[in-house]
Amino acid sequence: MADFIQLLVNGLAIGSVYALAAIGFVIVYSATGVVNFAAGQFVMFGTFAGVAMLVNARLPWPFAYGAALAVMALFGALFFLVVYLPLRRSSVVTIIIGTVAISITMQNAALLTFGSWPFRLPSPVEGKTVALGAAIISTHALAVVGVTATMVAGLWLLFNRTTVGIGMRAVAQDIQAARLMGLKVNRLLALSWVLAALLAGVAGLMLGPMWFADVSMGDPIALKAFAATIIGGFGSLPGAIVGGLLVGLSEVLGASYISSAYKDLISFGIMIVFLLVRPQGVFGEKIQDRG
Amino acid sequence: MNVLEARGISKRYGGLAALSDIDLKVGAGEFVAVIGPNGAGKSTLLNVLTGLVMPDDGQVLLDGRVVTRTATHQRIRAGLGRTFQQGRTFNRLTVLENVMTGAAIRRDLGEAALRRTAMAILEQMGLSAEADEAIGSLSYGRRRMVELSRALACGPRILLLDEPAAGLNSGEVDQLADRLSELRAKHGLAVVLIEHNMSMVMRLAERIMVLNFGCRIAEGAPSAIQADPAVLSAYLGEGYVHAGM
Amino acid sequence: MAMRIPLALFAVIMVAGVLLSLVLPEYHLRLLNLSVISAVAVIGLNFAFGYAGLISLGHAAFVGMGAYGLAILTTRYGWSPWSAMPVAVAATAVFAGLIGFPLLRLKGHYLALATLGLNVSFYIVASNWIALTGGTNGIARIPELHIAGRALSGEREFLWFGLLVLAAVAAVASILHVSRHGRAMIAVRDDEIAAEMTGIDATAVKIAAFVLSAICAAIAGCLFACHMRFIAPEDFSYAHSITYLAMLIVGGESSIAGAILGSVLLTFLPEWLRFLGPAYLVLFGILVLGILVFLPKGIVGLARFTPKPPKLAAPTPVPTPEAGS
Numbered sequence: 001m002a003d004f005i006q007l008l009v010n011g012l013a014i015g016s017v018y019a020l021a022a023i024g025f026v027i028v029y030s031a032t033g034v035v036n037f038a039a040g041q042f043v044m045f046g047t048f049a050g051v052a053m054l055v056n057a058r059l060p061w062p063f064a065y066g067a068a069l070a071v072m073a074l075f076g077a078l079f080f081l082v083v084y085l086p087l088r089r090s091s092v093v094t095i096i097i098g099t100v101a102i103s104i105t106m107q108n109a110a111l112l113t114f115g116s117w118p119f120r121l122p123s124p125v126e127g128k129t130v131a132l133g134a135a136i137i138s139t140h141a142l143a144v145v146g147v148t149a150t151m152v153a154g155l156w157l158l159f160n161r162t163t164v165g166i167g168m169r170a171v172a173q174d175i176q177a178a179r180l181m182g183l184k185v186n187r188l189l190a191l192s193w194v195l196a197a198l199l200a201g202v203a204g205l206m207l208g209p210m211w212f213a214d215v216s217m218g219d220p221i222a223l224k225a226f227a228a229t230i231i232g233g234f235g236s237l238p239g240a241i242v243g244g245l246l247v248g249l250s251e252v253l254g255a256s257y258i259s260s261a262y263k264d265l266i267s268f269g270i271m272i273v274f275l276l277v278r279p280q281g282v283f284g285e286k287i288q289d290r291g
Numbered sequence: 292m293n294v295l296e297a298r299g300i301s302k303r304y305g306g307l308a309a310l311s312d313i314d315l316k317v318g319a320g321e322f323v324a325v326i327g328p329n330g331a332g333k334s335t336l337l338n339v340l341t342g343l344v345m346p347d348d349g350q351v352l353l354d355g356r357v358v359t360r361t362a363t364h365q366r367i368r369a370g371l372g373r374t375f376q377q378g379r380t381f382n383r384l385t386v387l388e389n390v391m392t393g394a395a396i397r398r399d400l401g402e403a404a405l406r407r408t409a410m411a412i413l414e415q416m417g418l419s420a421e422a423d424e425a426i427g428s429l430s431y432g433r434r435r436m437v438e439l440s441r442a443l444a445c446g447p448r449i450l451l452l453d454e455p456a457a458g459l460n461s462g463e464v465d466q467l468a469d470r471l472s473e474l475r476a477k478h479g480l481a482v483v484l485i486e487h488n489m490s491m492v493m494r495l496a497e498r499i500m501v502l503n504f505g506c507r508i509a510e511g512a513p514s515a516i517q518a519d520p521a522v523l524s525a526y527l528g529e530g531y532v533h534a535g536m
Numbered sequence: 537m538a539m540r541i542p543l544a545l546f547a548v549i550m551v552a553g554v555l556l557s558l559v560l561p562e563y564h565l566r567l568l569n570l571s572v573i574s575a576v577a578v579i580g581l582n583f584a585f586g587y588a589g590l591i592s593l594g595h596a597a598f599v600g601m602g603a604y605g606l607a608i609l610t611t612r613y614g615w616s617p618w619s620a621m622p623v624a625v626a627a628t629a630v631f632a633g634l635i636g637f638p639l640l641r642l643k644g645h646y647l648a649l650a651t652l653g654l655n656v657s658f659y660i661v662a663s664n665w666i667a668l669t670g671g672t673n674g675i676a677r678i679p680e681l682h683i684a685g686r687a688l689s690g691e692r693e694f695l696w697f698g699l700l701v702l703a704a705v706a707a708v709a710s711i712l713h714v715s716r717h718g719r720a721m722i723a724v725r726d727d728e729i730a731a732e733m734t735g736i737d738a739t740a741v742k743i744a745a746f747v748l749s750a751i752c753a754a755i756a757g758c759l760f761a762c763h764m765r766f767i768a769p770e771d772f773s774y775a776h777s778i779t780y781l782a783m784l785i786v787g788g789e790s791s792i793a794g795a796i797l798g799s800v801l802l803t804f805l806p807e808w809l810r811f812l813g814p815a816y817l818v819l820f821g822i823l824v825l826g827i828l829v830f831l832p833k834g835i836v837g838l839a840r841f842t843p844k845p846p847k848l849a850a851p852t853p854v855p856t857p858e859a860g861s
Contacts, residue, residue, distance in 0.1 A: 103821070104821035
């Protein structure tokens with residue numbers, strides 16, 4: 001039983017990271033229609049921004065995290081300018097290939113900067129644990145779940161109680177109407193990308209201590225984020241959260257109870273089943289093909 | 292036996308009744324017009340008849356055979372044809388290739404025969420000069436004629452036309468009306484026409500059915516419909532009542 | 537008359553290819569062989585995506601099925617490659633047909649992600665079903681192809697055979713392109729509802745395009761297996777699927793010549809950039825992005841100097857007929 005609780009918490013922690021990555025992916029998709037295949041590399045960048053600030057520059061914790069997130073925000077804006085704007089009238093496939101191409105650039109730029117050896121990104125609560133009965137839970141894992149929950153609450157506030165957030169939702173629903181209403185659409189679109197980059201950054205900073213920081217970590221994360229959004233419902237934020245948690249849990253529990261080698265197959269299997277049986281996912285709308 | 296029949300067709304979208312218990316009978320060679328204000332359910336009716344939408348209630352029959360759940364392409368093979376409001380052409384194919392796609396419904400025709408059949412139709416429709424043009428270089432009116440040619444190439448016995456005159460200038464509308472008359476005379480083609488252009492409707496229709504809010508509010512000969520108070524009140528204020536009557 | 541273009545294509549490929557084979561050094565011949573194998577796969581992808589509009593990110597899995605089919609039959613059961621090839625290709629085609637039914641009801645990025653999931657699943661199974669596939673160690677000592685008793689050893693000899701296969705596949709593809717079947721595929725992508733309204737069974741057409749693409753992929757896989765003589769799961773990862781799609785888009789989708797050009801360019805480009813040292817892949821990604829932005833119709837778009845038609849607003853798509861007029 002103790003094992004199960006530990007696995008559950010770990011699964012929820014990993015799931016939270018996937019959920020954050022998936023939320024960023026969904027925000028961008030809802031606002032811009034772009035299926036961002038570089039979503040995983042965004043998370044990797046977040047982890048390595050942490051490495052750069054914490055390990056290399058040896059900044060104290062709050063400054064390191066702040067600097068890393070600032071870098072991610074800048075990167076999100078850069079991505080909007082250099083990748084999204086030129087491609088925004090292109091077809092779905094062209095955008096997919098475009099984001100993949102940049103994903104290759106990102107991965108290799110990181111490789112050039114940091115080399116191929118994995119890094120160890122420490123956590124502010126490194127090594128600390130909490131006892132829940134007979135189970136020993138890593139404090140970091142609990143913190144991850146807590147931070148994610150806080151961020152989700154923050155996002156809810158943003159999208160429902162702030163002008164900016166409501167503007168972003170308007171753009172996501174009908175870009176022409178938003179323009180006609182006088183909303184500064186380009187600014188809001190850029191903001192969507194910045195927000196997605198920030199979420200990925202947080203995900204990366206929290207994931208680093210749980211795995212190793214490795215320049216090739218982006219792709220597996222992207223795949224999990226995609227599975228999460230399919231399962232949860234493609235355009236849906238609550239769906240991204242539920243999907244992410246489900247994927248994290250199935251991965252951790254599946255590895256322990258079913259098979260470690262085939263653990264990834266379990267999440268993809270679930271994703272494929274959803275695609276065949278209920279493509280709109282748990283929460284999503286019944287749209288199969290966006291525009 | 293009627294070529295096409297709709298019996299008690301009903302369709303709801305959430306709380307909205309798009310169609311309520313609609314009956315329609317079209318005999319061989321008959322020309323029926325379906326008119327009504329926007330939102331009346333006319334396109335939905337066509338969608339049900341062609342199989343793009345499944346009704347909640349009722350049946351669709353083609354030559355007396357129930358086809359309510361039959362796939363669209365099979366209904367086309369059985370003699371149904373349809374054009375769309377927006378004029379849906381295959382934009383990566385040339386004009387001739389578009390029509391050849393329709394002619395290809397005859398599986399026994401070889402490539403050369405398909406080409407000949409398609410060219411013959413283009414000549415009839417006055418489009419033979421543009422046979423090898425890309426769709427993108429045609430005007431809106433010409434594109435809709437290409438779509439109509441393609442529908443005709445499938446050899447239908449009944450053609451459903453969704454606002455074919457929309458966006459055409461008056462010269463093109465007259466041309467279209469002439470063509471439709473010729474086709475009926477030559478091939479005994481039955482037609483169901485959805486239109487707002489009343490002069491065209493009055494010129495061609497033998498019978499008119501009027502829909503409003505998904506219900507049939509009148510049906511009969513053009514002269515009767517013109518005078519029907521229910522029809523007049525449905526259209527009141529839109530000015531169509533006076534056009535060309 | 538209908539055979540004019542396919543024959544011309546066949547001739548151009550053979551002549552250009554053989555000339556290059558006599559002129560280029562060994563290392564470039566190896567790249568050319570890889571390009572030719574990729575081109576066969578990408579011509580297949582052109583059917584699925586270029587014509588029928590199916591976003592398949594699982595193409596490399598079909599290549600892998602062909603390769604593993606041949607490798608297992610030859611190394612484990614002692615079959616000759618010539619008898620193993622048709623069996624491997626047929627098995628892949630049947631599989632594609634079977635999963636096509638449920639899969640091809642999906643569209644757009646849903647289909648993209650479903651095929652991606654399939655590719656990843658293939659990779660996981662190939663890496664872990666050690667008894668069948670050798671796992672991540674792969675399968676080695678795949679026999680060479682022999683023609684008339686003589687082994688195709690060395691890059692040049694294999695290239696001639698590869699060119700022959702490519703030319704044949706390209707010729708068949710171009711015959712299909714101008715046939716009613718090719719037009720039906722193009723129609724389904726352009727406007728699926730209008731295609732149905734023209735008596736075309738869109739589902740059947742999509743499955744046919746999918747199976748066709750799988751056949752070409754499997755042929756490429758068999759060529760790969762016989763050429764490299766060693767295969768491993770990472771040769772068929774989803775990264776390769778994305779590469780095939782990129783080759784098609786960069787070369788020019790809906791074009792057989794584009795498929796070939798894109799394959800050659802994206803095989804050679806990383807090598808041409810190698811002089812940049814470790815930064816070459818960084819630049820590769822940026823270059824591909826640049827091509828997508830500035831040459832939206834791909835490389836073959838450069839050759840088409842037709843005057844731009846007047847800009848038409850695309851008809852608003854009506855994917856599900858709604859309550860309306």
